[in-house]
Amino acid sequence: MGDCHLRSLVPRHHAPDAAVLMIPGSAHGWWAWRFWMPAFAASGFAAHALSFPNHTDAAVLPEDAFCALGLEDYVARVRQAMDAVEGRVVLVGHSLGGVVAQVAAQRTAPAALVLVASAGPRQLGRTRRDDFPADAPVRWTREAARARWFADADPAVVEWALDRVTAESPGVLNGSGGRAEVDPARIGCPVLVVRGGRDASSVPEGKKLAALYGAELLDLPEAGHDLMLERGALRAARRVVGWLDRVVG
Numbered sequence: 001m002g003d004c005h006l007r008s009l010v011p012r013h014h015a016p017d018a019a020v021l022m023i024p025g026s027a028h029g030w031w032a033w034r035f036w037m038p039a040f041a042a043s044g045f046a047a048h049a050l051s052f053p054n055h056t057d058a059a060v061l062p063e064d065a066f067c068a069l070g071l072e073d074y075v076a077r078v079r080q081a082m083d084a085v086e087g088r089v090v091l092v093g094h095s096l097g098g099v100v101a102q103v104a105a106q107r108t109a110p111a112a113l114v115l116v117a118s119a120g121p122r123q124l125g126r127t128r129r130d131d132f133p134a135d136a137p138v139r140w141t142r143e144a145a146r147a148r149w150f151a152d153a154d155p156a157v158v159e160w161a162l163d164r165v166t167a168e169s170p171g172v173l174n175g176s177g178g179r180a181e182v183d184p185a186r187i188g189c190p191v192l193v194v195r196g197g198r199d200a201s202s203v204p205e206g207k208k209l210a211a212l213y214g215a216e217l218l219d220l221p222e223a224g225h226d227l228m229l230e231r232g233a234l235r236a237a238r239r240v241v242g243w244l245d246r247v248v249g
Contacts, residue, residue, distance in 0.1 A: 025095025
């Protein structure tokens with residue numbers, strides 16, 4: 001799909017109830033949803049997971065072009081993906097992908113919005129004081145990523161994930177961290193906020209994000225930032241599916 005990659009898994013025996021479009025966080029690709037995709041598909045949803053340019057299985061842009069991408073460029077690609085899938089679309093965004101989903105949701109009409117360990121908009125304040133240098137992709141060491149993103153994960157899964165982590169565009173990161181403009185009044189769909197109690201990243205408190213959108217809050221006390229890859233991933237996915245069954249039908 002253009003310079004992105006869209007990985008899909010659809011129900012085998014009947015038409016899907018709706019499409020779930022999963023948007024990864026910084027340095028992650030479609031693979032971050034490997035445990036949630038089958039859970040959605042088994043529950044009747046068409047599951048689609050996105051990789052942005054220069055991330056797993058997507059097109060590779062020249063470094064200067066990748067660094068020049070901004071948050072709005074990711075939002076545009078999410079809107080393209082929404083147009084590419086059939087039926088009603090649920091947006092599910094993790095971390096950086098969560099604020100991308102929020103910006104996209106105020107300009108489209110998703111059936112629902114699920115924010116997983118999500119970054120917040122400007123109203124919740126900046127979570128990073130300084131910008132990243134604009135001329136080089138941002139990279140995480142394995143040690144920093146392991147400490148920041150995982151709390152209750154199988155060590156083999158952590159190493160598998162870290163093998164797939166990529167660099168991120170500084171332009172995109174500099175548009176997040178409490179800088180994005182979102183008008184909550186323009187998001188008319190049901191919203192669920194999912195937050196891990198052991199999240200060591202800089203994303204805002206789940207209760208503050210939920211209050212901003214009048215959302216339900218799913219608090220997972222033992223989960224970390226990459227809760228979709230942790231030991232409780234399937235339990236969390238089933239709870240999200242249960243919520244979607246109520247609000248989307």
